[in-house]
Amino acid sequence: MPTVKRYEPTTIPIHWMAFVSLLGLSVTGLLTAFTKNLPGFPFFSNVLGGVDVAQQLHRVFAALLIVTLIFWILAVIVGIIKYGWSNALVFTPKEIQDIFRSIRAVLGGGKTEPTGKFHWGQKLFFWQIIVGTVVLGITGLDMMGALNLSPFSYGINLLLHDVFFWVVFAGCILHVWAVLFVGNEQDFSAIFTGYIDADFAAKKYPNWKPTKFEKG
Amino acid sequence: MMTKYGWLIDLDKCTGCRACQVACKRWNDLPAEVTEFNDKWTNPKDLSPTTWTHMDFMELDNNSQDYGFEWVFVKRQCWHCDNPACLDSCPVGAITKYDEGPVVIDQSKCTGCKYCVDACPFGIPRYDSQTDKVYKCNFCFDRIANDLLPACIKSCTTGAMEFGDLETIRAKASAMGASPKATSIVYSMPTFRNGDQPTEADLALGDQPSAKPTWQVRSIVNSLGVLGTALSLIGGFVYVIKHRSRSVKEKEGGT
Numbered sequence: 001m002p003t004v005k006r007y008e009p010t011t012i013p014i015h016w017m018a019f020v021s022l023l024g025l026s027v028t029g030l031l032t033a034f035t036k037n038l039p040g041f042p043f044f045s046n047v048l049g050g051v052d053v054a055q056q057l058h059r060v061f062a063a064l065l066i067v068t069l070i071f072w073i074l075a076v077i078v079g080i081i082k083y084g085w086s087n088a089l090v091f092t093p094k095e096i097q098d099i100f101r102s103i104r105a106v107l108g109g110g111k112t113e114p115t116g117k118f119h120w121g122q123k124l125f126f127w128q129i130i131v132g133t134v135v136l137g138i139t140g141l142d143m144m145g146a147l148n149l150s151p152f153s154y155g156i157n158l159l160l161h162d163v164f165f166w167v168v169f170a171g172c173i174l175h176v177w178a179v180l181f182v183g184n185e186q187d188f189s190a191i192f193t194g195y196i197d198a199d200f201a202a203k204k205y206p207n208w209k210p211t212k213f214e215k216g
Numbered sequence: 217m218m219t220k221y222g223w224l225i226d227l228d229k230c231t232g233c234r235a236c237q238v239a240c241k242r243w244n245d246l247p248a249e250v251t252e253f254n255d256k257w258t259n260p261k262d263l264s265p266t267t268w269t270h271m272d273f274m275e276l277d278n279n280s281q282d283y284g285f286e287w288v289f290v291k292r293q294c295w296h297c298d299n300p301a302c303l304d305s306c307p308v309g310a311i312t313k314y315d316e317g318p319v320v321i322d323q324s325k326c327t328g329c330k331y332c333v334d335a336c337p338f339g340i341p342r343y344d345s346q347t348d349k350v351y352k353c354n355f356c357f358d359r360i361a362n363d364l365l366p367a368c369i370k371s372c373t374t375g376a377m378e379f380g381d382l383e384t385i386r387a388k389a390s391a392m393g394a395s396p397k398a399t400s401i402v403y404s405m406p407t408f409r410n411g412d413q414p415t416e417a418d419l420a421l422g423d424q425p426s427a428k429p430t431w432q433v434r435s436i437v438n439s440l441g442v443l444g445t446a447l448s449l450i451g452g453f454v455y456v457i458k459h460r461s462r463s464v465k466e467k468e469g470g471t
Contacts, residue, residue, distance in 0.1 A: 032329065036309045038442070051308045052327040143330070145345070154334040155430035162434055166441035173445070177452050181459065 003195040004210040006187070008083075010075045015191055017068040018129070024061035025136075026169055028054040033162075062140055069133055088118050089127075095120040114206040121178070125171050132168035136161060218315040220400075221360060222382035223369060224389050225291050227406035227419075229376035232271050232289030234259075236368035236377070240269040243356065243367035265344035268353040269293040269368050276418055280410035288406050290419050291377075293368070294319060294340045294353035296400035297425035305335035305431060317382060317400040318355030326350055335431050338422045355400070397424050 007015075031054040035045045045051050079085035098113050098120050118126075139157040142149045152160075179188050186196040186204070201210060241248070246266040254261045257273040270292040278286040296319045303311040303319060310325035311332060321332075321341070328348035332341045341352045356366035364370070369377045378385065382400060389402040395416075396402045403421055405413050416422075427435075 032327070033307050033438070034442075036307055055327050055329065153430075154330060155428055155434075158331070158334065159430045159434045159437070162437050162441070166437065166444070169441070170444065170448075173448055173452075177448075181452070181456060 002198040004198050004201050005194060006190040006196045006201070007194045008075075008079070009194060010071075010078075012191060012194060014068060014072050014075055017064065018072065021061045021065035021068055022129075022133075022168065022172060025058060025065060026165075026172070028058040028061060029165060032058060059144070062137070065133060066137055069130075069137065072130070087116070089123065091120060091123060095123070116207040117205055117210075119205075121174075125175050128171040129168060132164045132171070135164040136168065139164070220315065220382045221317045221355075221379065222296075222385040222400040222402060223366070223380075224378040224385045224392075224394075224402050224404060226376050226378070226392070226404045227288060227290060228404065229374045230271075230289045230291065230406075231374055231376075232257075232273055232287070233373050234271045235371040235373050236291060237267070237269055237271055239367040239371035240353070241267070243359070244268065244354075263292055263340065263342055263352075265342045265347075265349075265351040268351065272420075274419060276408075276414055278408055278410065278412070280408070280412075286408050288414060288419060290403075290421070291368075292340075293401070294355070295338055295397070295422075295425060296353075296355055298398040298400075299425070301335040301337055301425060301427040301431065302332035302341055304427065305331040307331060314357060316357070316360060318357040318360070320354045320357055321350060321352060323347075323349045323351070335427055337425050337428060399425055 028048075031041060031045045031048065032051055035041045035051050035054075045054060048054050048057070076085065076089070080089070094113070095115075098115070101113055102121070138147065138149070139152065139161040141147045142152055143154060143157045143161065186200040190196045198210075201208060240246070246268065249260045249264060249266060251260045256275065258271065260267055260270070263270045272290040272292050274288045274290055275285045276288055277284065296313075296317050298313075300311065300313055300319045302321075303313055307329060308325055308327055310322045310327070311319060312322065313319050326349045328343065328350065330343050330350065332350055333343050341350045343350050356364075356368075359366055365379055369379045378388070385402055386396040389396050389404055392404045394402055394404045403416075403419075405416070405419075407413050
């Protein structure tokens, strides 16, 4: 069966670096912030070696995420210049209408519109992660005293850090849920191999006209 | 029944001798600090991880004086709140409010997250980047447990501080015209030589010990986050169960 290239070779390691760092940051961050308040957290915290260990690991995963973000932004810039990715990043007016159509479809009425290579949800998730991790990185570094941004007090930094954590965390949960349960099984394997079946691409992303075919 | 302690600081009697500051350092084995000139006679400039009680030399405008100001000496230290914002903010349970009144940080549990530093409405806890821990006055809880006065009170040369049962202390403070907060420390306002009195705001004595607005919003944000995550997981689980049963029915219908 012919396959089409879904992801560039640079996208795959960046995705998994982001996955590992965001997972690590979420676990260590939640253990740091909620060990006293949530049931079961003291146990997991002790398994990890204590909250201070979770805090140190949080900084290690943060460093990995910052490196990932730098590579990611560079890859996007190269993608825009070399492959014309700008269409895949910017919302079109039709996609904004699709947001409401999709909500209606999920609630039980109407149908979703055919999409191109990436639909509005994937674009939204991209911006959610990019903007979220940039804010988390700035506020996190400032809380560590590495930036000394005078307009942000520790409390404001912490509040922003928490708000954007939940924004990113919600996006990640929805992303994993959509990959596992909304019929994107080929997209899941594509994030390892880089390719999906041409038939699946035509059915799932009808407005996408890929040019790179390979025979499977 | 456990006695709940408090102390009254009569700012009219304080002469700013700093004996309390030195006594605190000696009892708690805290090192001296390298100091620098600042715009006041206060020395060192502020509370720090190694200065848990601090005499603030305030110069308040008073035109009745030849030199145009009047000194007020204000002892800064942990207020040992009834409902400490620092305790609520600590994610690891390193801060304890004892029945006798002291709010104490257990440094062996402190992870140096600095949440308490930001949460305290009085700006008392101080972070030490070298030890990655937070420090503040501990009410000399070890001395109290052995029926000794806190070191600062024991050393006071003018009797400006009174220690005892909190209710008695608060009653005395009220009789002196002070307005006790929900803390174990009560300040009695000083009187200028011309009879005027500064306000609590003049002396930067802070407000009631409620958490800062950012902490109140943060609490709501995190509660919503935890609730949202729990609902998402339940919703996802229900979706998967329904999805599975529909797939099974479709398969059975097809065969």
